Amino acid sequence: MVTNFILLKVSSWSETANMEEEIEEVEFESRPTSARRTLTLRNNAARQVAVNFMPSRQLPYNTLRLRRNNSEHNALLEEVDAAEADTPDSVEKQADIIVREMEQHKRLMEDDPEAEEMRREALRDLPQGLTMKRNVRAKLSASVSLRSKRRPISLWKRIKYRIGFAWKRLRDRCRDVVFSFEFWYEPIRQIEGHFGSAVGSYFYFLRWLFAIDLLLAILVVTFVVIPQALHDEHKADRVQLGALDFVTGGGGLADSLLFYGHYHEGTIATPTALTYNMAYAYFFTMVCLYILFFGVLCYRTAYSYRLNFIETSGGLSHVFANKVFCGWDFGVVTQEAAQLNANSLYNEFKELLNEQNRKKTATSCCIKFAQYVTNVIISIFVVALIVGIQWGLWLLLGWKTGLLHWELCVSVVVTACVTLCPLMFHVVVALEFYNPRTALYVTLARTWLLDVGALMLLLVYWSQKHADECWETAFGQEAYRLVLLDSAISLLVLPLFEFTRGLIYNWSKSESAPEFNIAYNSLTLIYNQAVLWFGMLFCPLLVIAVTLKLLLLFYIKKECALRACQPARKVWRAAQTQTVLYMFVTLSLFTTLFGVGSLFFRTSSHACGPFRGYDYVYGVLSEGVLRLSDRHTARNVLTFIVRPGVIGFLMLFLSVAVYYMRAKALAQRSMVDILRHMLVLQAKDKDFLLTAIANVSNGEWRYSPKPTDEGPDSHTWKYLREVRKPSNSGFHFDASRLSHSLIEGRPRSFVKENRASNYNERKPEDGDTDSSFSWQGSNNYLNKSEEDRPWP
Amino acid sequence: MGQGKSQFTEEELQDYEDLTYFTKKEVLYAHQKFKALAPEKVGHNKNAKLPMLKILQYPELRVNPFRDRICKVFSSSNDGDCTFEDFLDMMSVFSEMAPKAVKAEHAFRIFDFDGDDMIGVSDLREVIERLCGPELKLGDSEIQQLVQNVLEEADLDDDGALSFAEFEHIIDKSSDFCHAFRIRL
Numbered sequence: 023m024v025t026n027f028i029l030l031k032v033s034s035w036s037e038t039a040n041m042e043e044e045i046e047e048v049e050f051e052s053r054p055t056s057a058r059r060t061l062t063l064r065n066n067a068a069r070q071v072a073v074n075f076m077p078s079r080q081l082p083y084n085t086l087r088l089r090r091n092n093s094e095h096n097a098l099l100e101e102v103d104a105a106e107a108d109t110p111d112s113v114e115k116q117a118d119i120i121v122r123e124m125e126q127h128k129r130l131m132e133d134d135p136e137a138e139e140m141r142r143e144a145l146r147d148l149p150q151g152l153t154m155k156r157n158v159r160a161k162l163s164a165s166v167s168l169r170s171k172r173r174p175i176s177l178w179k180r181i182k183y184r185i186g187f188a189w190k191r192l193r194d195r196c197r198d199v200v201f202s203f204e205f206w207y208e209p210i211r212q213i214e215g216h217f218g219s220a221v222g223s224y225f226y227f228l229r230w231l232f233a234i235d236l237l238l239a240i241l242v243v244t245f246v247v248i249p250q251a252l253h254d255e256h257k258a259d260r261v262q263l264g265a266l267d268f269v270t271g272g273g274g275l276a277d278s279l280l281f282y283g284h285y286h287e288g289t290i291a292t293p294t295a296l297t298y299n300m301a302y303a304y305f306f307t308m309v310c311l312y313i314l315f316f317g318v319l320c321y322r323t324a325y326s327y328r329l330n331f332i333e334t335s336g337g338l339s340h341v342f343a344n345k346v347f348c349g350w351d352f353g354v355v356t357q358e359a360a361q362l363n364a365n366s367l368y369n370e371f372k373e374l375l376n377e378q379n380r381k382k383t384a385t386s387c388c389i390k391f392a393q394y395v396t397n398v399i400i401s402i403f404v405v406a407l408i409v410g411i412q413w414g415l416w417l418l419l420g421w422k423t424g425l426l427h428w429e430l431c432v433s434v435v436v437t438a439c440v441t442l443c444p445l446m447f448h449v450v451v452a453l454e455f456y457n458p459r460t461a462l463y464v465t466l467a468r469t470w471l472l473d474v475g476a477l478m479l480l481l482v483y484w485s486q487k488h489a490d491e492c493w494e495t496a497f498g499q500e501a502y503r504l505v506l507l508d509s510a511i512s513l514l515v516l517p518l519f520e521f522t523r524g525l526i527y528n529w530s531k532s533e534s535a536p537e538f539n540i541a542y543n544s545l546t547l548i549y550n551q552a553v554l555w556f557g558m559l560f561c562p563l564l565v566i567a568v569t570l571k572l573l574l575l576f577y578i579k580k581e582c583a584l585r586a587c588q589p590a591r592k593v594w595r596a597a598q599t600q601t602v603l604y605m606f607v608t609l610s611l612f613t614t615l616f617g618v619g620s621l622f623f624r625t626s627s628h629a630c631g632p633f634r635g636y637d638y639v640y641g642v643l644s645e646g647v648l649r650l651s652d653r654h655t656a657r658n659v660l661t662f663i664v665r666p667g668v669i670g671f672l673m674l675f676l677s678v679a680v681y682y683m684r685a686k687a688l689a690q691r692s693m694v695d696i697l698r699h700m701l702v703l704q705a706k707d708k709d710f711l712l713t714a715i716a717n718v719s720n721g722e723w724r725y726s727p728k729p730t731d732e733g734p735d736s737h738t739w740k741y742l743r744e745v746r747k748p749s750n751s752g753f754h755f756d757a758s759r760l761s762h763s764l765i766e767g768r769p770r771s772f773v774k775e776n777r778a779s780n781y782n783e784r785k786p787e788d789g790d791t792d793s794s795f796s797w798q799g800s801n802n803y804l805n806k807s808e809e810d811r812p813w814p
Numbered sequence: 815m816g817q818g819k820s821q822f823t824e825e826e827l828q829d830y831e832d833l834t835y836f837t838k839k840e841v842l843y844a845h846q847k848f849k850a851l852a853p854e855k856v857g858h859n860k861n862a863k864l865p866m867l868k869i870l871q872y873p874e875l876r877v878n879p880f881r882d883r884i885c886k887v888f889s890s891s892n893d894g895d896c897t898f899e900d901f902l903d904m905m906s907v908f909s910e911m912a913p914k915a916v917k918a919e920h921a922f923r924i925f926d927f928d929g930d931d932m933i934g935v936s937d938l939r940e941v942i943e944r945l946c947g948p949e950l951k952l953g954d955s956e957i958q959q960l961v962q963n964v965l966e967e968a969d970l971d972d973d974g975a976l977s978f979a980e981f982e983h984i985i986d987k988s989s990d991f992c993h994a995f996r997i998r999l
Contacts, residue, residue, distance in 0.1 A: 142832055149907075149919035151890045152899040155833045198837040211998050215873065219993045330989040342963040343984045346938065347921065348991045349945055352874060352908065353998060360877035364947030371942070371952060375959055597989040702970060 117157040120148065124158075125165060133166055135183040139190070141166075205229070209580055215355025217538060217589045218363065222353070223600050224540050225576070231551055231607075232572040234318075238311060238558070239565040245307040246562050247279055249298050253290045254279070269506060270430050271499035280502065282560040283495035283630035304632040305642040308559050312615060319608040326601040345370060362589045393455035400454050401464075404447065408472050411439055412479050419483050433503035436476055441511055444469045444545050462541055463602055470606050473549045474613050477556045481617055485625065492630035494560045501557025501564055508553065509571045512546050517582050524586025538587040543579070544603050552610035559618055821845065821860045834906035836999075841902065844999055847872070848901050856898070866894030869901065874997045879944035883924045908997035917995050918985040922978050932975035935961055 124130055130140055141162060145155050206229055214222035267273035277284050285304055289297040349367045354360050418432055447468050451461045484497040523536040550568065557564045622639040633639045636646070644650045650657040662668065822830075822845070827838040836844065848864075849856040851871055856862050866885045875881045885894040888904040896904070906912060907920050927937045938961045946952055952960070968976055968984050976984075985991050 146833060146835065147913065147916055149916055149923075151888070151903055152830075152833055153890055156829075159833075194831070194837060198839050201837055201839050201843075214998065219996070223993075334987045334989045340967045340984050340987055342960060343968045344988050344990065346941055346945070346960070346964055347925065347981075347984060348988050348994045350879060351994050352878060353996055354877060355873040357877055361947065361949075364879070364945065365950065368946040368950040368952065371946070371956070371960060374963075375956055378959075378963070597993050705970070 113154060113157060116150075117154060117161055120150070120154075120158050121161045121165060124162060131166055131169065133169075134179075135187065137166075139186075206576060209576075212355075213580060213583055214353045216359055216584060217587075218351045218359065219353050220540060220590070221538050221583060224538075224543055225579070227544060227600065227603060228547060228572060228576055228579070231547060232569065232576065234315065235554065235565060235569040235572060238315070239569045241311060242307065242558070242562050242565050245303055246285070249290055249300065249303060250279060250285055253286050253300070266427070269503070270427055271502040271506075272427075272429075276495060276499065280561055280563045281495040281498040282562075282632075283492040283498075285632040287632050287634050299646075301632040301635070301642055302646065305639070311558075312555075312611070312618075316608075316611050316615060319604070319611055323601065323604040323608045326604055330597045330601045342374065345374065359589050366590075397454045397456070400450060404450060404468055405471075408468065408475060411443070411472065412475050415439075415476060415479055416483065419480075420487070429500065430503060433500065433507055436480070437504060437507040437511065440473055440476065440508075440549055441546075443472050444542060448542070459598070462599065465541065466545065466602060466606060469545050470548065470552075470609070473552055474610055477552060478613065478617055481556060481621075485621055494631055498557060498561035498564075501553055502561050502567070504553050505550070505557070505564060505567055505571070508546070508550060509567075509574075512550075513571065513574055513578055517578050520582050520586045527588075536587055537590045538583050540590075540599075544599075548603065548606050548610065551607050552614075555611045555614040556617075830902065834902055835909050835911035836902070836906055840909075840999060844902055844905050845898060847905075847999065848898050861898045863891075863895050863897045864901075866896070869894070869896045879947070880924050880941075883927065887920060887923045905997065905999055908995065909999065910992075910996060914985060914992060915982070917992065918982050919978075921985065921991075921995055922981050925981075932973075932977055933981060934975040935965075938964055938976075 124141075124144065130137060130144060141159075145159055145162075148155055148158065150158075206225070210222055210225045210229070213225055263274040267275045271280065275281075286300040288301075289299045291297055345367070349370075351363055354363055415432070415436065418435060421428075444465070447465045451465050454461070454464075456464060480500050481497060484493045484500065487493075520536060527536055550571070554564060554568045624638055628634050633642060636642055644660075648656060650660065822842070827841055830836065830841045831838055834841070845856075845860065851868050852862070852864050855864065866882070866889075869885050870876060870881050875884060878884065882894060884904065885896060886892065888900050888907075889896050890900050907916060922933070925933050925937060925941050927940050928934070933941075939957055942952065942957055942960055965974065965976070968980050970980055970983070
């Protein structure tokens, strides 16, 4: 069998097609080509019946067969067809058929809550109208109660069901609530109607970030900011704030709720006997939030990745079929968006065809190599550029100028770099030889590298150069300034720019229409979120600032999009890009965790902040909570665990696990390949068998072949002698022999001789052949259809 | 018959919730949308049957190249006229919660213009022509080539047409289908 696949696999598509063609020609030699299809359908009533009784067609969820009631050649559903589809009678019958199918599935028909839930889901997934579903449901429940033998269920099961139901009800309730609170539902719908689902997905991303930040803000304010504010009430000394302080975050603002340095290190007394330890609160709130959101992000990214990359195996197969069947964006509402969608599809079809025609002149090895070298050189150049920028920033930071607000200048430079470089990367990537999707990913990766690199640099700079002062506050101020400047740019400068461009376009239509740049806009969002991840620990109120910014950004972007932008000319495939965006947000958080975590174990400002009583921040956990200095065994255990040997062993173990998983995945992939080929072969086997069955029921095998035509060793002869015994009873096929015969070619000469005469002069009394074939219930249908139907 | 929410009893809503992918609130919202198509008729009878032309006033359907097919597929009388339940069915299948398999079944029916349970060459040509809109026309040979390509990619058993299984296979492998085949309520 396996060798057969390989044979098949090796033979190219065209060869397979040829083989098929040959077989068909043999079968329908005397008929005009155009009539082939209808003929197969007409003449193979027996084949249809056999198909309908195949186990695979009897699955409860497989409702495909039901659709066949519009096909006129179906013997099984003939009766349904006879009574027109509209009458209630036919609905009844169809429902009966569905119920019969569902009844085959034992688990579904049990009389317990779980099966009921399964039935509900199966019903919901029926591709039928509501009336039909109701009908089926009534019949099903009647059938279930009829056959139910009520058994007492155990306590454990009862508890399980009860919890299951409660959970389900809670979920439904939640969905209901979410729907009524789903903010920005209409605006996003409106945008999707104008621009298609791709631009919509940017706004969903924005909304998702907003939701996350809102949640973060609420938690941070509740557990960290409010207690501190209550504590501050006791010492009400007002400081003078200048206007510039709000921009730099320095001056009077430096020692305020905004920044890390201000937070109290001890306990906060409450009117009751309970106290609130600020250091613990700060530490655990932040750590829990970071880890929680890291988990959420990981889950979300992995889910999205599985959906869009693994389950679709990269989504690169079926290029044409995808364009044809998934090309239209059903969410489009306006006439012009529809027109643009049609135009872009038209262009894409043209492009695809051109590309295909061009491909025939394959690019030579040399050109490919040259392209590859170009890509590498440009990539090296870009990475060097990024490193250069970082180096420049480092120098700039250390430059002692004595200017009053030197830090502000540095922040401006960073923001400028982060805003302008992506635009440059967009230009640079056009020089390289990537396909559009890879080009986008490459640009995203480079920009992300620049952003996170700059932030990491700032973190390292402030933590090292100012270790004696309150460097945490300094970094918090830096993050605050960055967010402020970034807000100014994305809320004022960019929209202004876009509006002007839109105006110019309206004035003179000659300019190309400004499109909504999803990639660039998403990148600014990612940068924004990265700053938040880095800065949140040192500037708790930053969360609120970012949340507000996102809120404003949504409305401004919406206006921008609707008023100043035109729908994109090229269809943008959103699903996979979305995954990559999530991935970058997760990666930023991971880098933050890494950077901040390593700092936690090393330093802590003694000058300020909630942890000033500890040698390093980690001390809150080891000394404050666990009191390791008092408990020697616990400390010994911990020190043992964090020894390099143990960590190394853990790493080794993880590597082995990853290797094992990878090996398993590879094995499964090759298994899938094998199974896929097996499926194809099985389909061909089935086809062959069905033809054989049809032939038998047509009585074609009654005559013995002429051994004179071919030697006794010929395939046909062997086949007829061994497989088709003259007695005609105890009919059994040998699967291996069949597949063998398929590869070698069918017993053609025989078919050729008998086919034509048999189709035309059929005798209705083919008693012996029919009786030899009895599969459940099919005889009636077969006979009936033969009586009713006038043969052509 | 009252206004708005009072048009449905709690049991009816529960029933809809069981049989579609919507929650009760969404069902009510869908009914509002349905009502907006013909306020008087639906105000009078909540499950009124609206003619296809009225259904096609729905914004997403108005510009859809397959609008008549969609209506026909979901119409319980098979002529394109839809009652509220048909409309709810339609919206449920197009909603985000509907699984890919259900969407694929309906998409298959929508694209199967001649109703022979196969997406044949003529169906594919029709789909491509409709996709490109009324103004731009691909040449005959180009369409031929496109159809050929689609069949080459997806027609596994070489019978010159896509069966449902083959169609489902394409859809399974497509990451964009669920994004594209979606109408928000």
